[in-house]
Every structure is written in C-alpha cells, then in structure tokens.
Amino acid sequence: MFSMTFRYVTRRLIIRRMYPDDWKDLYAYLSDPDTVRYEPYQPYTREEAQLEAANRANCEEFLAVCLLTNGRMIGNLYLSRQNDGDKQGNVYELGYIFNRRYRGKNYAFESCDAMMKLLWKDPETSKILAECDARNARSRHLMERLGMQLEETFLGEDYTGADKQALHCRYSCVRN
Numbered sequence: 749m750f751s752m753t754f755r756y757v758t759r760r761l762i763i764r765r766m767y768p769d770d771w772k773d774l775y776a777y778l779s780d781p782d783t784v785r786y787e788p789y790q791p792y793t794r795e796e797a798q799l800e801a802a803n804r805a806n807c808e809e810f811l812a813v814c815l816l817t818n819g820r821m822i823g824n825l826y827l828s829r830q831n832d833g834d835k836q837g838n839v840y841e842l843g844y845i846f847n848r849r850y851r852g853k854n855y856a857f858e859s860c861d862a863m864m865k866l867l868w869k870d871p872e873t874s875k876i877l878a879e880c881d882a883r884n885a886r887s888r889h890l891m892e893r894l895g896m897q898l899e900e901t902f903l904g905e906d907y908t909g910a911d912k913q914a915l916h917c918r919y920s921c922v923r924n
Contacts, residue, residue: 749808749827758862761855762814766824770812771801773821777847786881787845788907813846813859822850825859827867830877837874837923840867844878844890856890864894868923877920881907891919 756763766774775797777783784791792800804810804824811825823846830839842864846856867873878894880887882901896919906914 749829750811754811756862756866757816758858760816761859761862762816762819763811763825763859763862764814765808766801766804766810766812766821768798768802768805770805770821771798773812773847774801774804774824776849777823777845780848783845783848785908786884786887788905811863813855822847822855823859825863827863838867838870838872839875839877840873842876842878851886857893860890860894864921873923875920875922877918879916879918882915882917883908888917888919891917894921896921 750765752765754763754765771794775792775794778792778797778800779794781791809826809828811827812821813823813825814821823844826841826843828841828843830841842860844856844860864876867876876896877899878887878891878896880891882888899918899920901915901917903913904916906912908914
C-alpha cells in the first residue's frame with residue numbers, strides 16, 4: 749500500500765514506513781501496560797519489540813508517526829484495505845497506538861486526519877473504518893473527532909483479561 753520511500757509531513761509530524769531500528773521507540777510504548785490495555789497482546793519485552801519492529805518494517809500497512817523536531821517515533825498507524833463484501837469501492841481500516849507520554853497534544857488526531865485526507869483523494873475510496881473496545885473512551889473520542897459515526901457495537905474478545913468478552917465499537921465514515 750505504501751512504498752518503502754513513503755514520507756508524509758504534517759505541521760508537526762513525519763509519517764513514514766517503519767524501520768527495524770525503530771524498535772527502541774516501539775518498545776517505549778508497547779511495553780507499557782496502560783498503553784496496550786485494549787490491544788490484543790500483552791506488553792512487549794525488548795526482544796519482542798525488536799522482532800515486531802522488523803516485522804512492521806516489512807509490512808506495508810504500518811506507518812511510523814515521528815516528531816518533526818527530532819524524528820522520534822511516538823506512535824504508529826495501521827492502514828489496511830479491507831474486503832467489504834459485494835460493495836464497490838475501497839474500504840480501509842485505520843488503527844493507531846501512541847506513546848502515552850505524548851497524549852493530549854493532538855498527535856493522534858493530526859496523523860489520522862492526514863492519512864484519512866490522503867485516502868479520500870483516491871476517488872475509489874468509499875469507506876474508512878476503525879474499531880475499539882467500548883471502554884476505551886480516548887479512542888472513541890478520537891474517532892468522533894475524525895468525523896466517524898458509530899456504525900455498530902458487538903461482542904468481541906476482552907483483551908484486558910477482565911472478562912471473556914467485551915463490548916466493541918466500530919466507527920466509520922463513507923463517501924457521500
């Protein structure tokens with residue numbers, strides 16, 4: 749989806765493909781239990797972060813979100829083309845996770861908004877969707893700020909380990 753040389757600059761961020769050398773910044777947030785609370789994995793070890801950075805660097809769907817001022821990776825995006833049954837047009841799933849040290853600065857909004865605008869430039873894009881655990885108020889709020897509407901709620905795996913199932917939300921926006 750994104751070439752190895754993909755680089756997109758916003759007012760404060762650089763969005764680019766991930767590199768294996770990003771593992772230390774990736775570890776900084778994927779090792780944090782609070783950050784990965786609603787993710788389908790446990791906090792990463794240093795070794796797991798090294799392997800994951802290498803895997804993500806080889807996957808077109810992962811993008812690093814870096815500060816323009818110093819190049820530090822503060823989070824990452826996931827953009828994947830989805831199969832949407834018989835409907836025409838391209839459907840993309842948007843995912844994101846950010847280092848909690850950078851919360852409250854609108855970096856997640858800035859990067860997601862930029863990528864959504866880039867996707868909407870393609871006239872074949874018909875829908876962009878995102879999902880989260882219903883208890884993840886920050887994520888739901890971000891989706892709403894991005895102009896997404898609640899499409900459905902459904903029971904899914906509870907990644908926090910509190911229960912076997914948890915309520916999940918799917919948000920989306922469609923081309924008018």
